[in-house]
Amino acid sequence: MELEFLSLAYPPLLVFAAALLVFVLPRIAGFTLGALSLAAVLAISLFVPEGHYLTGTFLGFEVVPFYVDEFSRMIGIGLGFLGICSVIYAYSSEASKALTALALVYVSSSIGAAFAGDWLVLLFMWELMAVTSTLVVWHYGGDAVRAGFRYALFHGTGGVLVMLAVAAHYIQVGTFVYSDGGIADGLPALLAVLGMGVNVAFIGLHTWLPDTYPRPHFAASVFLSVYTTKTSAFVLYRAFPEGEGTLFLAYMGGLMAVYGAAFALLQHDMRALLSYHIQAQLGYIIAGIGMTSGIAVAGAMTHLLNNILFKSLLFMAVGVVIYRTGEEDLYELGGLWREMPLTAIGYGLGAFSITAIPGFNGYVSKGMLFNAADPHYYGEPQYQALYWLLYLGAIGTLLSFIKLGYYVFFHGESDFEVADAKPGQTVAMLGLGGACLLLGVWWQGLADLAPTVHHLEFSYAGGAEHGHLHPYSLGHLQTSGILIAIAVVAFAVVRKPLSKLDLEDPVMVVYPATYYVSRWSMLAVTETYAAVDATVVGVVKRCYWVGNNPVLAVDAAARRLPLVDVDERRPTDGGRPSTIHLRAGIGTTVLVLTVVLTVVLWLLVV
Numbered sequence: 001m002e003l004e005f006l007s008l009a010y011p012p013l014l015v016f017a018a019a020l021l022v023f024v025l026p027r028i029a030g031f032t033l034g035a036l037s038l039a040a041v042l043a044i045s046l047f048v049p050e051g052h053y054l055t056g057t058f059l060g061f062e063v064v065p066f067y068v069d070e071f072s073r074m075i076g077i078g079l080g081f082l083g084i085c086s087v088i089y090a091y092s093s094e095a096s097k098a099l100t101a102l103a104l105v106y107v108s109s110s111i112g113a114a115f116a117g118d119w120l121v122l123l124f125m126w127e128l129m130a131v132t133s134t135l136v137v138w139h140y141g142g143d144a145v146r147a148g149f150r151y152a153l154f155h156g157t158g159g160v161l162v163m164l165a166v167a168a169h170y171i172q173v174g175t176f177v178y179s180d181g182g183i184a185d186g187l188p189a190l191l192a193v194l195g196m197g198v199n200v201a202f203i204g205l206h207t208w209l210p211d212t213y214p215r216p217h218f219a220a221s222v223f224l225s226v227y228t229t230k231t232s233a234f235v236l237y238r239a240f241p242e243g244e245g246t247l248f249l250a251y252m253g254g255l256m257a258v259y260g261a262a263f264a265l266l267q268h269d270m271r272a273l274l275s276y277h278i279q280a281q282l283g284y285i286i287a288g289i290g291m292t293s294g295i296a297v298a299g300a301m302t303h304l305l306n307n308i309l310f311k312s313l314l315f316m317a318v319g320v321v322i323y324r325t326g327e328e329d330l331y332e333l334g335g336l337w338r339e340m341p342l343t344a345i346g347y348g349l350g351a352f353s354i355t356a357i358p359g360f361n362g363y364v365s366k367g368m369l370f371n372a373a374d375p376h377y378y379g380e381p382q383y384q385a386l387y388w389l390l391y392l393g394a395i396g397t398l399l400s401f402i403k404l405g406y407y408v409f410f411h412g413e414s415d416f417e418v419a420d421a422k423p424g425q426t427v428a429m430l431g432l433g434g435a436c437l438l439l440g441v442w443w444q445g446l447a448d449l450a451p452t453v454h455h456l457e458f459s460y461a462g463g464a465e466h467g468h469l470h471p472y473s474l475g476h477l478q479t480s481g482i483l484i485a486i487a488v489v490a491f492a493v494v495r496k497p498l499s500k501l502d503l504e505d506p507v508m509v510v511y512p513a514t515y516y517v518s519r520w521s522m523l524a525v526t527e528t529y530a531a532v533d534a535t536v537v538g539v540v541k542r543c544y545w546v547g548n549n550p551v552l553a554v555d556a557a558a559r560r561l562p563l564v565d566v567d568e569r570r571p572t573d574g575g576r577p578s579t580i581h582l583r584a585g586i587g588t589t590v591l592v593l594t595v596v597l598t599v600v601l602w603l604l605v606v
Contacts, residue, residue, distance in 0.1 A: 092424025
């Protein structure tokens with residue numbers, strides 16, 4: 001009976017209702033309701049049986065707003081648990097009621113996209129997620145406003161492509177409901193991979209990520225760091241569970257892992273460094289989706305869950321540093337472990353997890369992805385180069401977080417005398433850090449959550465045989481040790497040269513290029529419109545004058561002829577200038593033209 005009751009509760013609607021109440025209730029009551037709504041999402045994700053719920057029709061189309069399977073269950077658990085911690089963190093970080101309410105609406109749209117069982121509901125949630133995340137960015141004001149416009153441009157474009165993909169899919173298949181084959185092949189697949197590629201930060205479509213996430217309130221960055229990108233990676237799997245084009249996804253993921261880690265190393269801004277690592281870790285997830293094997297998909301989904309935990313934890317730790325010191329540049333800090341030991345512990349838990357140190361959750365999921373790519377384990381021969389890309393990405397990740405931790409917490413003496421994290425911030429960080437540690441030590445629990453993993457053979461005892469999956473086998477521990485040793489030695493070599501570099505992502509040239517192309521295009525359009533407008537108005541005025549003064553018009557034309565002498569005549573309108581007003585704005589003109597064209601088309605059809 002209880003489970004049936006839970007299945008009637010629509011998770012995004014619970015969070016949306018809490019968001020509205022946050023606006024009007026006293027601060028502590030509103031934030032408490034927000035955290036409780038996300039606790040309800042966590043409970044629903046854990047206990048509701050698999051199946052289609054709240055099904056019906058919308059405008060004649062079959063829709064499945066609430067779909068629970070092993071994939072959406074896992075993502076719902078991660079998003080719900082993170083949401084609780086994020087609301088607690090936001091409350092303790094003095095985030096305003098308005099910001100938190102907007103963030104909760106954003107979270108509700110992300111959860112709605114994760115639980116959607118058809119492309120129509122997914123499209124609605126996808127667009128709502130783009131709009132609300134933009135509002136979360138804009139709320140902070142200042143530089144975040146311009147960054148928010150660029151962010152909106154990217155996600156608006158991506159949303160249009162996804163909408164076209166969904167429409168083309170319906171034309172081919174005849175239904176919006178999810179199928180095992182994902183999005184239809186051909187044009188729908190092409191449009192979907194481009195549109196979703198914006199949200200998951202494909203190389204060349206990623207510049208919104210490091211441009212936007214360092215600019216809003218640091219508590220807003222915690223929400224932003226997870227909900228758009230991780231939900232979109234999950235939806236990418238829904239679209240491409242198998243079939244043609246997945247090799248492209250696998251290698252795009254491998255390149256993202258290297259590209260993101262490389263540019264993270266060059267950053268001075270702490271949140272920019274973390275933003276590039278969102279791209280890098282998404283690379284591992286997308287590589288797993290692209291490889292399509294059971295272990296690859298299991299690794300991708302477990303790494304997605306792990307990313308939800310450790311990426312938000314890292315943004316929280318860095319946010320506390322910014323909150324207490326007011327400094328964003330990691331090279332202006334140092335020695336903070338003495339001043340902020342709890343924050344340093346929170347950072348360490350997140351850093352050990354993202355860098356795949358044994359004992360932490362990232363070690364388990366990255367190990368699965370390495371196994372899926374390595375031809376000596378489960379990988380196909382065409383994934384040999386992908387394996388080395390993921391390997392390079394792992395070294396870059398280790399280097400980045402050694403650098404960030406060293407310069408923020410351990411290098412030199414601190415110039416700041418500051419307090420440590422507030423109690424709510426500490427609870428949120430240690431809650432996420434404890435989950436990262438738990439899922440690394442109790443890896444069987446993480447494996448039980450992983451979709452497709454029940455099709456694989458596991459060895460739960462030490463000394464796993466070749467062909468069995470065991471994260472703490474001697475071979476896996478040796479690989480991890482080699483990666484750590486390479487990274488430590490490399491950091492000692494490149495530490496000083498890195499401190500002198502602050503290179504901008506070369507793809508960032510897209511912003512000035514887009515600005516000037518847009519400006520020139522706008523000028524071309526407006527000047528052309530002005531010229532056409534002046535010409536049309538001039539012709540109409542002349543015709544009006546000719547209609548009022550036909551004799552004078554003939555005289556004027558005759559004067560232009562040679563050997564013709566014309567007497568002066570008085571104009572019939574008394575010489576007054578025309579008072580006709582025909583000028584109109586672009587909007588009015590478009591409206592008039594639309595009405596005219598509509599009438600013409602209607603007459604043609606009838």
